[in-house]
Amino acid sequence: MKPHVTERQSVKNTPTLREVGEHGVIQEIIAAAPSSLNGDDAAVLLPMAPNSRTVATTDMLVEGRHFRLDWSTPYQVGMKAITQNYADIEAMGARPIGALMALGAPLDTPVSVVREIAEGIAKRTGDYNTELVGGDVTQAEKITVSVTAIGALGGDREPLALSAARAGQKVVAHGKIGWSAAGWALLERFGTNLPDSSLQPLVDFHCSPVIDPGRGVIARATGATAMTDNSDGLVHDLTTIAKRSAVKINIFTNAVAPDELLVRAGELLDHDPWDWVLAGGEDHTLLGTTMKDAPSGFRVIGEVTRRNGDGVLTIDGQPARYSTGWESFPSDSALNSVCSLEEDR
Amino acid sequence: MKPHVTERQSVKNTPTLREVGEHGVIQEIIAAAPSSLNGDDAAVLLPMAPNSRTVATTDMLVEGRHFRLDWSTPYQVGMKAITQNYADIEAMGARPIGALMALGAPLDTPVSVVREIAEGIAKRTGDYNTELVGGDVTQAEKITVSVTAIGALGGDREPLALSAARAGQKVVAHGKIGWSAAGWALLERFGTNLPDSSLQPLVDFHCSPVIDPGRGVIARATGATAMTDNSDGLVHDLTTIAKRSAVKINIFTNAVAPDELLVRAGELLDHDPWDWVLAGGEDHTLLGTTMKDAPSGFRVIGEVTRRNGDGVLTIDGQPARYSTGWESFPSDSALNSVCSLEEDR
The missing domain is CATH 3.90.650.10 (PurM-like C-terminal domain)
Known part of the structure; x- marks a missing residue:
């Protein structure tokens, strides 16, 4: 069972990004993935425990290269963008604490596609008790989902580094x-x-x-x-x-x-x-x-x-x-x- | 005087992204904007002072929409991407502590263009005593520079919020x-x-x-x-x-x-x-x-x-x-x- 099976073909009658404009697009994203940390010039993340360090990573998904909307639902694309960024945070031994999304999309993109991407992001960030805390939207030739994940590395123990494998492990x-x-x-x-x-x-x-x-x-x-x-x-x-x-x-x-x-x-x-x-x-x-x-x-x-x-x-x-x-x-x-x-x- | 006036026309004889491959592109970026925090699944930022909070923002620049390479040098594009993201961090009253760049580009892009973007990023992050601590590269139809800036908000004073203007100020x-x-x-x-x-x-x-x-x-x-x-x-x-x-x-x-x-x-x-x-x-x-x-x-x-x-x-x-x-x-x-x-x- 695929969640949110709406595909491009079936949403041609919903408004496009051109019709709703930037403000409308941002409102759709915030409605689908709300966060009280969002909405100012930058997001101020919740205070971390003493000694914790900030961890950050970014990945860009481009339509046609990393996903196809006739294969994946926008909801799945949003979930995947979070999963792969949060996996990089987890691979340091850190806990994800928030995500940002810069979204590029053509003007004729149905706004429902953006909303469903944001819903997928909200689902997966929510699985980690985190939120989409900020973002940017702009016009682009292909749907481009650029997510940055922020994490917290508690205590003074070393992060899980690529260089720290030891013989006998x-x-x-x-x-x-x-x-x-x-x-x-x-x-x-x-x-x-x-x-x-x-x-x-x-x-x-x-x-x-x-x-x-x-x-x-x-x-x-x-x-x-x-x-x-x-x-x-x-x-x-x-x-x-x-x-x-x-x-x-x-x-x-x-x-x-x-x-x-x-x-x-x-x-x-x-x-x-x-x-x-x-x-x-x-x-x-x-x-x-x-x-x-x-x-x-x-x-x-x-x-x-x-x-x-x-x-x-x-x-x-x-x-x-x-x-x-x-x-x-x-x-x-x-x-x-x-x-x-x-x-x- | 424009710095780094190399333009697309004049670099046709330098290798392209197709020729150097992903590893080569990443090496160019790291050489131009080095950071010892870069190179693992995610960047672990330097420890912050007690009570400091993490601040994050993102902006995406797309060629033809936010910049033109016959008007701007790649170096200027890199500088601008940092300036505008760091301005959002500063607008919270926070101090920038690092940046990440997800870069999309066509396969026929001269690798020198990527290097010069990274050099511009290194210059401007350096102006703030910070570094490019992570990123991602991928194929895209237009050069797409998606920068995320991370900042530190020291102490327990409120951030500079859009909602905090008061009569008499x-x-x-x-x-x-x-x-x-x-x-x-x-x-x-x-x-x-x-x-x-x-x-x-x-x-x-x-x-x-x-x-x-x-x-x-x-x-x-x-x-x-x-x-x-x-x-x-x-x-x-x-x-x-x-x-x-x-x-x-x-x-x-x-x-x-x-x-x-x-x-x-x-x-x-x-x-x-x-x-x-x-x-x-x-x-x-x-x-x-x-x-x-x-x-x-x-x-x-x-x-x-x-x-x-x-x-x-x-x-x-x-x-x-x-x-x-x-x-x-x-x-x-x-x-x-x-x-x-x-x-x-």
């Missing part, structure tokens, strides 16, 4: 791995007319990946030292940790093997589901390292095996096959080594 | 008023071939407005209560304060009268320079109210005359003529009342 994961890429492959082949409705969760997860709020904070509180989110692909993102930490990381095949849905989607598409697991990305799964037991909500998927390493990532001891994930500007050289899954995105 | 201003609009009008008529080089400062100010760092913090520390920045036009922005504070504000003609450069530009263009002063906007001048003397760097331009007012703004006691400023999505009704200066933007 477990590699732990919270969230699906490979689902977003499989969902994209299904949409690319079938559009929204899926021949096997049992695969709908993969499509939904691509349109709006979900991770449980608070897992990064829990992981930092219980001994994790390094963390990232699976945005560019499992091999790519864990290789980044391995390189930045100068360690060797080994992934256990059994722990990340394609699940039943991925296998079924692979059969339907005649595609190796390991591609999605290893190179897919965009799941925003939290990937961390810890000397302790896996934090609640996390499972063990590998081990950090060597310090003073060369950043090598292996799978059951064999060199990982996929080194290139998502590229915002695919260069000629990058395209040659990128897997088929990514080439057309 | 002085209205004070720091910065030029009308220069940006006059510069735009000159560019619109003459392009960059200005017939009178003495008017170049107006053009430069449009391409990259400048306010002195720290004025908002000083104003808050010395008794100001309300503040905004002149982004949508003097009448529009002061009317916002008047309405939100339920007061009446009166502006002194003598204090905002067009200066010599504005008068000369008006003669050259056969245009009333008062238009630029009253409805121009984009100067990012700080406009505040205070019961005390004007803070250093500020001058008195008016008075708050009535509490429980209806948000009326007058000029020497006469109702202000211009009520509509910059519109991101000019609606039909707004277009009818907008001044000629704004219609084509």
Whole structure:
């Protein structure tokens, strides 16, 4: 079941941004995602605990490149924009405390599209007990959703850095791995007319990946030292940790093997589901390292095996096959080594 | 003298974003605007003083709508993106502590354009002793610079709110008023071939407005209560304060009268320079109210005359003529009342 299934075609009779003007657009956003912190030149966020530090990250989603409105509802786009930004905050071990959205859109965009994006943002910021605290709207050729997330890092413990994996640690994961890429492959082949409705969760997860709020904070509180989110692909993102930490990381095949849905989607598409697991990305799964037991909500998927390493990532001891994930500007050289899954995105 | 006068035409032989790829683009940005806080999933900002609150704002600049690269250098675009975001932080009485940039650009954009935008950002963030602490890059149809500014509001004194003007206060201003609009009008008529080089400062100010760092913090520390920045036009922005504070504000003609450069530009263009002063906007001048003397760097331009007012703004006691400023999505009704200066933007 897709929430807010309104699509562009069906909302042609609602007013456009041209008709309601900037003030009207802003009112729609504020009505859908209200915050008493919004409405002045800048948002003053709620006071944080003593010693807490501010954490910030930003991601821009562009229509046609990061989402298609014939595949995703505007509501899902809004949710995804928050999920992926908040995942970056959580990957530092910090707690999201608010988000801002700069929105660009063509004048003929139905205002309902903007409202539904804001509703998706309100839903997902609300899941973290936060709000959309500020933003900007402007005319653009494509719908462009640029979200910035602000977080609070409590206490004086170190943030979960890419460079802080240590030999002897477990590699732990919270969230699906490979689902977003499989969902994209299904949409690319079938559009929204899926021949096997049992695969709908993969499509939904691509349109709006979900991770449980608070897992990064829990992981930092219980001994994790390094963390990232699976945005560019499992091999790519864990290789980044391995390189930045100068360690060797080994992934256990059994722990990340394609699940039943991925296998079924692979059969339907005649595609190796390991591609999605290893190179897919965009799941925003939290990937961390810890000397302790896996934090609640996390499972063990590998081990950090060597310090003073060369950043090598292996799978059951064999060199990982996929080194290139998502590229915002695919260069000629990058395209040659990128897997088929990514080439057309 | 325009800094970094490299323009698109002259850099066709430098590599494009397609050629250098995402990693190359990010490296260019980090080289031009380095920060040791950058490079992880999110930036952890430096610890703030006890009791300080985090302040955040965002603005999106789109090529062809907010800037033209045949008018502005990429360096100026980068500077302007920081100035206008930091002005919003200052307008709360807060101190900017860092910025993030999400950048969208076409694949055929010369990488030097991105580097120069980042250099402009580094210059202007450096003016405030801050850094570009994070960002995102992606493919887009138009160059899109979405900057988020983070600030710190020290102590427990209230931020400078739009709703905090009080009867009996002085209205004070720091910065030029009308220069940006006059510069735009000159560019619109003459392009960059200005017939009178003495008017170049107006053009430069449009391409990259400048306010002195720290004025908002000083104003808050010395008794100001309300503040905004002149982004949508003097009448529009002061009317916002008047309405939100339920007061009446009166502006002194003598204090905002067009200066010599504005008068000369008006003669050259056969245009009333008062238009630029009253409805121009984009100067990012700080406009505040205070019961005390004007803070250093500020001058008195008016008075708050009535509490429980209806948000009326007058000029020497006469109702202000211009009520509509910059519109991101000019609606039909707004277009009818907008001044000629704004219609084509």
